[in-house]
Amino acid sequence: MSAMIVPPPQMRAIAGGTEIVFEVRTAEGISRVRVAHSLANPPVIPTGMLGDSALALFLLPAMRLGVGLDIQCPVSAPLLERVGVLQEIFGNWYPETFPAAVPVTAPVAATSIPGSARGCFFSGGVDSFFSVLKHRATLDRLIFVHGFDLPLAKTALRQEVASRLRSASEDLKFPLIEVETDVRAFSDRHVHWGSHYCGAAMAAVAHLLSPWLGEVIIPATTTYAHLEPFGTHLYTDERWAGDAMVLLHDGMEARRIEKMRIVTPHETVRRHLRVCWENQDGRYNCGTCEKCLRTMANLRALGVLDQYAAFPEKLDLDLIAALDVDHPLIVPFLEETREAALAAGDEALADAVQRCQLNHEARNLARELSPLREDLPDATAWTEKAAPRFRDAILETCWRQDPEWTRQELCRHFADAPDAAFDLLWKHDRRWLIRRTVTARLWRLLPRWLRRRDATPSPTSPDDPA
Amino acid sequence: MKARIIADPPELSRDGDGQLVTVRLWWRPGPGPERDFLGATTFRFRSPVPLTEVGAEVSVSMALTPSLALGVPIECPVPVSRRFLESWERMGAIMSAWFPGMRPLPVIAKPRDTSVDAPTGLIQGTGCYFSGGVDSWHTLGALRSRITHLIYMDGFDMDLEKPVARRLSIARLRVAAAEMGLPLVVVETDARCLASRFFEPWGQYVGAGKAAVGQLLSPWLPEQFAASSYLWKEVLLPETSAHFLLIDGASTETLELREHGMGVSRLQKVAGLHSLPVALRHLRVCWDMLPDRINCARCEKCLRSMLELEATGLLQRCETLPHEVTLDSLHQVKLPNHPNHVFDFWADLEKRFRISRPDSSLSRALTEKLRRCRAGFWSTRLWQAGKKLAGSKAWPGLARDLGATVIRTSWQNEPEWMLRKTRAQARRLRDALFEQLNGSHQGRMMRRILRRWWHGN
Numbered sequence: 069m070s071a072m073i074v075p076p077p078q079m080r081a082i083a084g085g086t087e088i089v090f091e092v093r094t095a096e097g098i099s100r101v102r103v104a105h106s107l108a109n110p111p112v113i114p115t116g117m118l119g120d121s122a123l124a125l126f127l128l129p130a131m132r133l134g135v136g137l138d139i140q141c142p143v144s145a146p147l148l149e150r151v152g153v154l155q156e157i158f159g160n161w162y163p164e165t166f167p168a169a170v171p172v173t174a175p176v177a178a179t180s181i182p183g184s185a186r187g188c189f190f191s192g193g194v195d196s197f198f199s200v201l202k203h204r205a206t207l208d209r210l211i212f213v214h215g216f217d218l219p220l221a222k223t224a225l226r227q228e229v230a231s232r233l234r235s236a237s238e239d240l241k242f243p244l245i246e247v248e249t250d251v252r253a254f255s256d257r258h259v260h261w262g263s264h265y266c267g268a269a270m271a272a273v274a275h276l277l278s279p280w281l282g283e284v285i286i287p288a289t290t291t292y293a294h295l296e297p298f299g300t301h302l303y304t305d306e307r308w309a310g311d312a313m314v315l316l317h318d319g320m321e322a323r324r325i326e327k328m329r330i331v332t333p334h335e336t337v338r339r340h341l342r343v344c345w346e347n348q349d350g351r352y353n354c355g356t357c358e359k360c361l362r363t364m365a366n367l368r369a370l371g372v373l374d375q376y377a378a379f380p381e382k383l384d385l386d387l388i389a390a391l392d393v394d395h396p397l398i399v400p401f402l403e404e405t406r407e408a409a410l411a412a413g414d415e416a417l418a419d420a421v422q423r424c425q426l427n428h429e430a431r432n433l434a435r436e437l438s439p440l441r442e443d444l445p446d447a448t449a450w451t452e453k454a455a456p457r458f459r460d461a462i463l464e465t466c467w468r469q470d471p472e473w474t475r476q477e478l479c480r481h482f483a484d485a486p487d488a489a490f491d492l493l494w495k496h497d498r499r500w501l502i503r504r505t506v507t508a509r510l511w512r513l514l515p516r517w518l519r520r521r522d523a524t525p526s527p528t529s530p531d532d533p534a
Numbered sequence: 535m536k537a538r539i540i541a542d543p544p545e546l547s548r549d550g551d552g553q554l555v556t557v558r559l560w561w562r563p564g565p566g567p568e569r570d571f572l573g574a575t576t577f578r579f580r581s582p583v584p585l586t587e588v589g590a591e592v593s594v595s596m597a598l599t600p601s602l603a604l605g606v607p608i609e610c611p612v613p614v615s616r617r618f619l620e621s622w623e624r625m626g627a628i629m630s631a632w633f634p635g636m637r638p639l640p641v642i643a644k645p646r647d648t649s650v651d652a653p654t655g656l657i658q659g660t661g662c663y664f665s666g667g668v669d670s671w672h673t674l675g676a677l678r679s680r681i682t683h684l685i686y687m688d689g690f691d692m693d694l695e696k697p698v699a700r701r702l703s704i705a706r707l708r709v710a711a712a713e714m715g716l717p718l719v720v721v722e723t724d725a726r727c728l729a730s731r732f733f734e735p736w737g738q739y740v741g742a743g744k745a746a747v748g749q750l751l752s753p754w755l756p757e758q759f760a761a762s763s764y765l766w767k768e769v770l771l772p773e774t775s776a777h778f779l780l781i782d783g784a785s786t787e788t789l790e791l792r793e794h795g796m797g798v799s800r801l802q803k804v805a806g807l808h809s810l811p812v813a814l815r816h817l818r819v820c821w822d823m824l825p826d827r828i829n830c831a832r833c834e835k836c837l838r839s840m841l842e843l844e845a846t847g848l849l850q851r852c853e854t855l856p857h858e859v860t861l862d863s864l865h866q867v868k869l870p871n872h873p874n875h876v877f878d879f880w881a882d883l884e885k886r887f888r889i890s891r892p893d894s895s896l897s898r899a900l901t902e903k904l905r906r907c908r909a910g911f912w913s914t915r916l917w918q919a920g921k922k923l924a925g926s927k928a929w930p931g932l933a934r935d936l937g938a939t940v941i942r943t944s945w946q947n948e949p950e951w952m953l954r955k956t957r958a959q960a961r962r963l964r965d966a967l968f969e970q971l972n973g974s975h976q977g978r979m980m981r982r983i984l985r986r987w988w989h990g991n
Contacts, residue, residue: 153797160766161766292628292631293631293632320631321627321638459940460906462940463955464910466940475965476966478966479969479970483970486971489967492957492963493964494983494986495960496960501968505972505979505980505983508968509979509980
């Protein structure tokens with residue numbers, strides 16, 4: 069079988085909600101993806117709802133497998149039109165994972181008009197709180213998905229998170245839509261959740277909510293200054309929209325520290341902020357993972373760490389300095405934290421963050437240079453062997469960057485080769501050499517003459533011993 | 535009331551048998567009617583039926599960069615497209631994230647839901663921005679069935695003060711457009727003067743200028759395509775305001791402005807010219823504006839295009855560039871001094887040559903040229919990192935270590951090279967060299983000089 073076939077999904081009412089089961093047939097066999105949510109009795113179902121969701125769910129896995137995608141239920145026309153661009157973007161970003169565009173076939177859905185209600189994905193994190201508070205006046209519902217960053221198997225933790233987020237959304241006066249899905253059991257076999265898939269998965273869930281919502285906000289992680297490839301991205305998220313669902317990638321105008329400055333004064337945020345996805349020891353925020361530590365550093369820089377009961381009260385600065393931060397999207401956050409710490413006069417924190425940045429830079433450099441290092445185990449040996457290969461470029465760079473040091477370093481070695489040095493000056497600047505030598509000689513002899521003159525007895529002096 | 539930039543609605547007038555649109559921007563320092571002239575931009579073009587109205591979005595687009603750079607909001611006395619105003623917030627945020635010193639500011643104007651009416655008798659179509667280069671030809675080739683007009687912005691990449699070169703280019707583009715069976719709409723603009731007035735680089739204006747031209751022609755060409763020079767992965771590091779996010783953001787209820795071709799590499803675009811013989815007859819890639827030919831065949835862009843055509847087997851068919859790339863011209867061409875998308879073009883090219891004709895002298899020269907270039911990037915990177923890491927335990931003084939290692943090992947193993955290098959810098963080195971010599975051989979310098987003098991060499 070050279071295509072991924074998606075028959076029309078099964079949708080049925082379940083206790084307190086709706087369940088949709090997608091079946092997907094590939095050469096490997098049949099897989100199922102289940103999505104259930106807490107809304108029932110859809111008012112009107114847009115014709116493209118299931119097809120749009122299926123397209124978002126299965127396009128990237130099909131590209132990864134290099135097989136065509138055959139969706140056997142209607143897909144809305146604008147989304148079908150954008151399939152080419154979406155494939156182009158992912159193919160361009162990750163040519164090894166998605167080497168070529170695949171054919172996509174599906175019947176075209178009748179046009180639908182998006183509803184006016186607005187929803188926002190809400191995980192309890194900084195980005196979610198920022199977008200929710202920013203759009204508070206126009207939002208209608210929040211959406212939390214079990215099975216995305218929280219594995220379905222962690223039942224107890226899921227219950228705690230869900231209960232906290234329910235409480236947070238009650239505080240904010242929004243109903244919370246809870247969605248549960250096992251999509252990662254399927255997607256993790258083919259694509260990377262963070263780098264490739266999370267945006268598509270959110271879009272797929274949003275489409276399934278289109279009978280109740282016309283627009284869904286996807287809170288952004290980064291700013292416009294950092295557009296590195298990621299699964300949820302300004303270029304892609306909004307392109308997953310169908311004609312009954314508008315998607316908005318929101319919040320890129322603010323840096324993470326600015327978002328925190330805006331959201332941290334809110335009592336709801338203080339009680340329920342959740343940034344951890346490692347959840348070591350089953351804790352809401354483990355306080356030891358990279359993301360928890362970064363958030364705690366920001367909270368400390370803003371002077372509110374002690375007000376956040378969901379995090380450990382004390383921040384170990386050595387842990388901050390030793391953080392292994394290598395993702396290009398995370399690196400800019402460090403600079404924000406350092407600036408905020410300096411502005412708050414917390415030099416210890418700023419210093420710890422700087423040490424972390426320097427370590428990152430060193431690792432980065434080592435990685436960049438590793439193709440040159442090859443099998444040389446010793447850095448000195450490597451330097452000795454590698455440097456001469458690029459000596460022209462290195463020397464030119466030295467001249468450009470620090471001419472004084474380079475001048476001294478070059479001439480230091482002439483101490484052992486005085487003839488060569490003299491030859492150079494004699495051939496290239498003879499007049500200058502003579503003038504300089506004579507002047508230097510005069511300056512050297514002058515004090516001696518002066519001393520001699522002073523020491524010469526005056527013929528008129530009666531005390532002259534001579 | 536705080537200061538504002540007032541973007542007056544564009545003024546429309548006749549200019550011979552064409553039309554002249556003038557956009558005037560004013561500076562209002564505070565409350566009251568007093569205002570100072572800030573700058574004006576004119577657009578001259580011909581339309582088949584005279585336009586009767588031009589949307590205020592043209593003026594607002596031209597005010598974008600001055601507003602962000604001066605930190606003053608724009609006020610427009612007439613209504614502006616609602617969609618345009620909505621996307622304005624994002625455009626301002628994008629520009630301020632990319633260009634230091636800018637900050638996002640609102641446009642103070644009433645939203646307008648109705649569109650600017652197209653004049654009676656005007657048949658609407660789809661435009662394609664067209665400069666005669668590889669990207670333009672690719673977009674034109676890919677969207678040939680949709681495109682009804684080609685648009686050339688005279689005064690964007692070409693200096694208005696070189697009329698002979700401009701006339702030559704436009705004449706060539708007209709012939710090319712005629713051979714494609716499409717009318718060429720030439721919009722002459724002095725938009726670059728506005729940029730120079732604010733001492734801002736043209737790169738920060740070009741996107742807004744493109745958006746303004748798009749708005750201007752929207753009653754006539756409600757769908758327009760602009761060819762992109764970048765790939766999706768390259769548009770991650772923006773260098774110019776002609777970024778697709780800003781271009782697409784200039785769309786309104788009556789204008790769909792889209793960047794095209796970000797999924798196709800330059801080499802693929804060049805290879806695609808195979809099926810466009812007219813493109814090979816009129817290809818124009820050069821910005822040097824010579825009065826007697828459209829491509830200088832010497833600059834980096836010309837040479838790169840020649841190599842790309844050679845790699846795809848099309849150089850012999852191209853009528854606007856020499857049919858041979860000499861090793862000498864390759865040696866002389868200056869490549870970027872930091873890794874950017876232009877260097878990526880060269881890297882693609884080198885890879886293509888290395889695979890397809892590994893034994894050719896051109897391929898070997900290209901490989902060597904790029905190796906040297908990469909070594910330069912590498913050592914600069916090392917130096918910068920070494921400086922940055924000066925306080926780090928991991929890599930103390932790495933860059934200087936390397937520099938010192940080069941000098942030490944070269945003295946030991948290849949003193950001739952070292953001497954050659956220092957000889958080239960003899961005048962710059964003489965003080966340090968003299969100190970070194972005079973310090974260790976006090977008094978003997980004079981004797982050396984006298985001895986040399988005596989022996990007469």
